[in-house]
Amino acid sequence: MEKMLVYPYDKEKLKELKAGDSVLISGTVYTARDAAHKRIVEMIENGEKPPFEIEGSIIYYVGPTPAKPGKAIGSAGPTTSYRMDSYAPLLLDLGQAAMIGKGQRSEEVKAAAVRNGAVYLAAIGGAAALIAKSVRSAEVIAFEDLGAEAVRKLEVENFPAVVVIDAYGNDYYESGRLQYKNGNK
Amino acid sequence: MREISVKKITEAVAEMSVNANSFLGEDVCERITECRKKEDWPAAAEILSKIEENIRIAREDLVPLCQDTGMACVFIEIGQDVHVVGGSIEEAVNEGVRKGYTEGYLRKSIVKDPIRRGNTGDNTPAHIHYEIVPGDRLKIVLAPKGFGSENMSRIKMFAPAAGENGVKDFIVNCVEEAGANPCPPVVVGVGIGGTFDRAALMAKQALLRPMKDSNPDPYYAEMENELLERINSLGIGPQGFGGRTTALAVKIQTYPTHIAGMPVAVNINCHVSRHREVIL
Numbered sequence: 242m243e244k245m246l247v248y249p250y251d252k253e254k255l256k257e258l259k260a261g262d263s264v265l266i267s268g269t270v271y272t273a274r275d276a277a278h279k280r281i282v283e284m285i286e287n288g289e290k291p292p293f294e295i296e297g298s299i300i301y302y303v304g305p306t307p308a309k310p311g312k313a314i315g316s317a318g319p320t321t322s323y324r325m326d327s328y329a330p331l332l333l334d335l336g337q338a339a340m341i342g343k344g345q346r347s348e349e350v351k352a353a354a355v356r357n358g359a360v361y362l363a364a365i366g367g368a369a370a371l372i373a374k375s376v377r378s379a380e381v382i383a384f385e386d387l388g389a390e391a392v393r394k395l396e397v398e399n400f401p402a403v404v405v406i407d408a409y410g411n412d413y414y415e416s417g418r419l420q421y422k423n424g425n426k
Numbered sequence: 427m428r429e430i431s432v433k434k435i436t437e438a439v440a441e442m443s444v445n446a447n448s449f450l451g452e453d454v455c456e457r458i459t460e461c462r463k464k465e466d467w468p469a470a471a472e473i474l475s476k477i478e479e480n481i482r483i484a485r486e487d488l489v490p491l492c493q494d495t496g497m498a499c500v501f502i503e504i505g506q507d508v509h510v511v512g513g514s515i516e517e518a519v520n521e522g523v524r525k526g527y528t529e530g531y532l533r534k535s536i537v538k539d540p541i542r543r544g545n546t547g548d549n550t551p552a553h554i555h556y557e558i559v560p561g562d563r564l565k566i567v568l569a570p571k572g573f574g575s576e577n578m579s580r581i582k583m584f585a586p587a588a589g590e591n592g593v594k595d596f597i598v599n600c601v602e603e604a605g606a607n608p609c610p611p612v613v614v615g616v617g618i619g620g621t622f623d624r625a626a627l628m629a630k631q632a633l634l635r636p637m638k639d640s641n642p643d644p645y646y647a648e649m650e651n652e653l654l655e656r657i658n659s660l661g662i663g664p665q666g667f668g669g670r671t672t673a674l675a676v677k678i679q680t681y682p683t684h685i686a687g688m689p690v691a692v693n694i695n696c697h698v699s700r701h702r703e704v705i706l
């Protein structure tokens with residue numbers, strides 16, 4: 242059964258999530274991928290205010306396709322997360338609650354998640370048309386010049402994801418594969 | 427000489443850009459369903475059925491299967507009795523990509539410089555490969571290639587002594603190291619032989635083969651089956667959460683090579699293994 246993760250995403254709630262859990266997220270989620278991460282981290286390092294409050298935020302690594310008329314968003318599945326590994330620890334130390342992407346993370350990111358009680362979630366890579374159905378609204382709030390890579394504020398309802406790294410440092414990419422192998426001996 | 431207008435080429439490329447991104451080939455859809463039925467891990471079968479649902483939604487709503495609508499890889503076979511008229515064939519292809527990606531609400535994912543970046547804003551230029559063949563037809567294959575999987579591709583210049591086992595281990599390791607990154611289940615394209623660049627090209631062209639076909643050489647057909655079995659014993663599974671279905675297919679292309687070498691390239695594609703073709 243899925244667990245619900247509803248805005249505001251306080252750290253107490255995140256403690257209940259375990260690697261391998263399916264979750265449905267409802268509330269505000271910000272999008273940022275490669276170029277936006279670079280800019281956000283540069284702003285923070287220069288002492289400027291980032292385009293949204295990092296503390297308590299969920300950042301979704303995605304660059305959606307343009308919305309067709311009458312739709313909130315185009316197709317919107319996750320991009321590969323390791324490209325954000327060099328930026329993520331700083332954001333987690335500033336209180337970011339969760340990251341949504343796909344694929345393995347570095348030990349540094351894992352350690353930063355544990356240190357801060359944050360989680361890493363995966364959405365199904367390539368299921369972008371399906372995932373887009375859970376996005377109610379999308380608004381570009383920064384870096385419009387980056388096109389698909391601009392920062393968007395999304396309102397999502399029952400956005401489907403799986404807990405990969407929980408606040409205790411468990412990694413579902415390791416445990417899921419192991420469980421399968423043990424279960425199929 | 428048969429004349430073909432560049433306008434026809436632009437139209438065909440624009441239409442294929444849109445269709446390739448919304449309609450997954452029947453052979454790929456069937457293979458995914460077949461794998462779901464054979465999957466021995468319920469969580470993995472569940473993921474595969476979500477992927478099938480995504481395919482249905484994309485087809486019915488005419489929206490892209492994946493937000494990464496790719497770099498347009500275009501393979502053109504020009505019959506030697508064809509005369510392309512009305513302008514440059516390269517510009518015609520890029521105009522088609524521009525039109526398809528802009529009017530079709532597809533994502534613009536191309537930067538104009540690899541290091542200095544800067545989005546070109548219309549997904550051009552395409553990556554175009556030309557081949558001259560006998561006849562008076564012009565065949566265009568368009569394959570939008572996502573980079574989540576492209577980034578997991580590898581090439582290695584082996585010494586011949588590495589032999590069959592060296593090649594096979596390299597291919598399996600490549601998929602294992604990629605893990606969840608390229609959105610498994612993946613399609614594995616392999617190019618063996620030729621030169622450095624030829625191996626990579628063959629690996630990419632291998633991805634264009636229909637799901638069901640095998641290498642015409644029984645030795646390599648057997649290798650394709652064996653590698654698929656080995657990869658699907660890794661336990662990575664759909665999305666890397668564990669399961670049998672790590673790859674949908676392994677396709678190998680080969681070419682004669684030099685006495686001193688044995689190049690091997692592995693081009694990984696995701697389950698959104700898209701391509702369309704047209705013959706003008």
Ligand code: SF4
Nearest residue numbers: 367492572574609696
């Ligand atoms: S690897 Fe394929 S399925 Fe995954 S995000 Fe890229 S294009 Fe989409």
